[in-house]
């Protein structure tokens with residue numbers, strides 16, 4: 048049999064999907080599973096989005112569309128960027144893709160040759176590592192532990208950029224931690240980036256409308272306009288508009304770079320389907336009350352999650368201020384056991400929690416921080432309370448495995 052390309056061996060299945068599959072399997076067996084594992088918003092887009100789709104089926108052609116994105120969609124994106132405080136972008140600075148994930152893949156393909164260096168902070172979104180590996184790029188990961196609230200410092204960034212990496216990739220608000228950089232923190236990072244002109248910047252800002260506590264959303268180009276010529280800002284309709292399966296992502300960046308992405312689009316996807324384009328235009332141009340209401344709702348749930356986690360002795364959880372994730376440090380459980388099952392690390396913890404309490408979470412090692420785990424808190428409030436209570440119970444039932452072993456050895 049002929050051999051598959053080497054790059055397929057470098058691609059790994061998503062760690063999040065592995066847990067989600069196991070949770071689905073337990074559910075199919077009739078277990079009462081609470082699923083905190085997958086980052087899917089629990090709401091549907093507004094009626095106006097479905098109306099636009101129905102309307103499209105009456106009039107439109109089903110023809111191929113523009114590689115860049117339809118003019119109406121590009122205009123809607125320009126307006127969306129302006130509402131987020133990102134002025135001065137035109138149709139020529141924008142293109143679309145099949146979700147932010149495909150936009151990111153295109154971007155990495157456009158910016159990175161094999162062996163090139165891409166730098167990003169950890170905890171990171173899992174696909175960053177996978178995409179770099181598929182493309183044969185060298186990933187340099189900057190650890191940002193819970194003690195520094197999972198945030199990158201300007202000094203860390205300055206040091207990492209001294210080697211002139213090809214790309215710096217930055218996610219704010221963060222999946223998996225829910226951390227949001229303040230205005231001053233972004234301004235300080237922008238000053239550092241301005242000192243290193245040989246590095247492209249990818250800002251993965253797909254959670255920018257889900258920011259709590261009045262911190263607001265900021266991007267480095269607002270503080271250092273000269274960064275625009277090498278910064279690509281990614282966004283998507285998945286999380287903000289409850290449209291993950293509709294697969295609409297977009298990017299704003301320098302004209303020449305975006306033109307290269309359009310050429311990749313012409314070879315990878317041709318275009319966004321017209322029917323999806325109609326839905327995306329309706330979501331972006333229509334009433335914004337659903338995203339605003341969801342932000343309030345998620346902020347409230349964040350409070351519930353934080354309160355429950357902080358009530359567990361030894362668990363530390365920096366306060367998430369955006370997206371819909373909490374990322375507690377659960378390392379206090381390592382070296383203990385539950386019902387005789389030893390917990391040596393985050394993977395043991397998540398596996399045992401799922402098997403014993405039917406609560407699905409994702410081990411932090413999938414995001415480059417093995418002391419923690421990710422809780423996605425988008426499920427219904429009753430489920431959320433049930434899952435949090437089970438996590439508390441799980442901790443209360445842990446016993447000291449090492450002490451038990453020592454006692455057994457001495458008996």
Ligand SMILES: Cc1ncc(COP(=O)(O)O)c(C=O)c1O
Pocket residue numbers: 086145146147148149172218221222251253282283284285291295296
């Ligand atoms: C940080 C981050 N970037 C990008 C994506 C991809 O989003 P999309 O559904 O638009 O492909 C996700 C999805 O979970 C994400 O969390």
